[in-house]
Amino acid sequence: MLFQTWSFLLFFAVVYSAYLVLRRTRLHLLYLTAVSYFFYGWLNPLYPVLLLYTTAVDYFAVRFLVKGTKKKRWIVLSVVNNMALLGFFKYGLFLIDNVNALFSSLNLAYEISAPGILLPIGISFYTFRSLTYTIDCYRGTLNREGSFMRHAAFVSFFPLLLAGPIERAKTLLPQLHDNAPITGEDIGDGLSLFVVGLFKKLALADFLALYVNRIYSAPGEYQSAALIAATVAFSWQIYFDFSGYSDMARGVARMFGFRIMLNFDNPYLATGLGDFWRRWHISLSTWFRDYVYIPLGGNRKGAFLTSFNIFLTMLVSGLWHGAAWTFVIWGVVHGLFAVFLRGLEASATYKHKVPIWVKRAIVFTLVSFAWIFFKAANLADALLIIKRMFTSGVADPMLPLTLAAMVLIVWLYQALYESRFKLALNRPAVRIALVVSMILYMCLFTGSGGQAFIYFQF
């Protein structure tokens, strides 16, 4: 069930009304879990089985971890179980393809047949969310959750189920425990977040997708200007698509009385790659920071190992995003750029003399370049796009003017938001005008709204 569809609005209207009645009763956790499982099962009736399995294994792993003396055994079980699930469903096919390619290159007449596994949507998100519970309990930074139902509600909480944010157990479980009253502010804020997210998805991301897909589906037919325009357009498409989903998820959660972490913070205004990752998919970046980068040693073991740790973390992040070499290369490119920019930022000249807009332009260019590997259908296409960007002619890119204007307006809005003129945006009349304009635009000009979110594939 996609947030931007009428079926979701129907689902929400029914589920929310009943929740308002049940939320002060003992049934509220059971109800929240049941509707989350229904929401997930709508996509495929088998998905909830896997979700229940993850939930149960992690719940009991922590239970035994707390009671027993061999704590390591139980945390290893939880991590291995979650990674095995991801490995089987997400990387199984990738592995088989590569093994078959290896056999073929060695002239071995043997081929492993593809098992025909369907990747359960959202598995990367809920396994990582569930891991924050087991790892934090193991580290002693989080207390064990005694109620299985509350734990199940935490892992399956439907607004976050399909594409995050990867809210930590230590912030979501206490909210499930508190069951604080839903205020008018929660509803107003939730609606605001939802409408902005919906606008990002329907009006901007889906519009940009049409242009990007046309060019990226046949890169050999387009020249430099179109390929550059499509790459820049994809940078914005993926931002609007994913941050739009996050906003909607946060908005829905907020209307249920839950405050979910900010997941995107105007990332294309970042002045460095470190800054970019503090603004982009924050829930995942901080997950990797806390559970991969810092355990690897972080920046505590000298310049070389710091760079190595950054590089390794980016590589793992690339793999998390998808089972394809393009994602691995995307992670590698980001790792290399991060190390390079880190070196550049160490110099006083770059730090103090280079204007902020140049730094922003550099970061945007590097990030956009890396997105080529993320978006391209395969490695050959990515390399073809890069080659043609620099070697083909400059024909008219035919980028719709209205689309370019809309992206420019959003960028200016964000720049204004991060400037001293920020308060001008805070006037009620401006905010109301913006919301009314966004809703009118969506009612008038957006498409069918059936396009899935990019991050569902991860």
Next chain:
Amino acid sequence: MPESNNTYKKVQPSQTPGKEVPFSSNMVRLSLSHWFISAVLLVFLFITIPLFWDKFEPLNVDGDSRAAYALSQDYWHYSRYAARQMKKEGLIAVMGDSVVWGEYVEPNGTLSHYLNEQLSTEHFVNLGINGSHPMALSGLVEFYARAVRNSDVLLQYNPLWMSSARHDLQINKEFSFNHPRLVPQFAVKIPCYRASLSEKVSVVMDRYIEFRSWSRHLSITCFDNKDFPAWSLENAYANPFAMNSDNLAQKRHDPVSWQTRGMREQKMDWVDLETSLQWAAFERTIKTLQKRGNRVFVLVGPFNEHCLEPDSKAQYQALKQNIGHRLEEKNVAYLMADPVPSDLYADSSHPLAQGYEMLVRDVTASDPFQRWYNNRSQ
């Protein structure tokens, strides 16, 4: 990873770290009172924009006008056209599928044209819609033809829609048929219609919120029947609000007979009247009209019986009889149109201009029609 020595406890409801979560990376944050103001503003705009547009966009109608072919799927336009046509008192709406619209004839060769001509009047207006069928007609009448309320209606029924399970929309295999947005979305199960829940809800919203059907009108007239993003991809630098007048041109097929077209006699697997979805929809249409105070006259046919194989023809005669009985039971004035000569048909159900002329001569001379016409509301 470090092994922790702390004592594990159950989570206590002690803290709500979420309280400090930053709201967003923008200032678009409305309080409930702001939302109320926005809702009032939106409702005002939703109501006034289509009204304003109605005044602004030209629509000229005259005696022989018909809804533009290219706007057949534009129900906001149809609704506006019907309202413009039925402005005067005492008019008679001629409603039905492309047989009424006049698929193979010019606007001055249609059923309504000849009715006006032979009765020396200007009462009959063509409210047929191209590509329609009884199931779609029921939706059209219910939601987009409110302007015909309390008028007299000549409702044409084309038996073609019962000539096979496919025509009757009874087959289980999904296929694309005309006017899916007019058929019942939830009330009637149509086996070949498999729209998603979201699509169905969207259709229902279109019917009740004029702004939505108007926005579809905008897509059809300004954006080549696409949504705005898809259109602007093909028209990167064009003005989105320059209406494409080519779209509005009426179109028709060549007016040649079915034999010249190469059609042969056909075997038709007529569906049973009792189980027919199309006939049930037609009965619903009659009921809707009657509830609205319309005096209804049903014209069945004129189906091209010349193109039927003998067995099919016999079945068709039986079907016609059944239809007659059903209409009599419901006390509805009707006429079973006799077929016009074979060479005056363009296909299995559409007459050519001369065929319409001949048909109207028969209709106007018939007792049921004369009784209905002479007792019409003034």
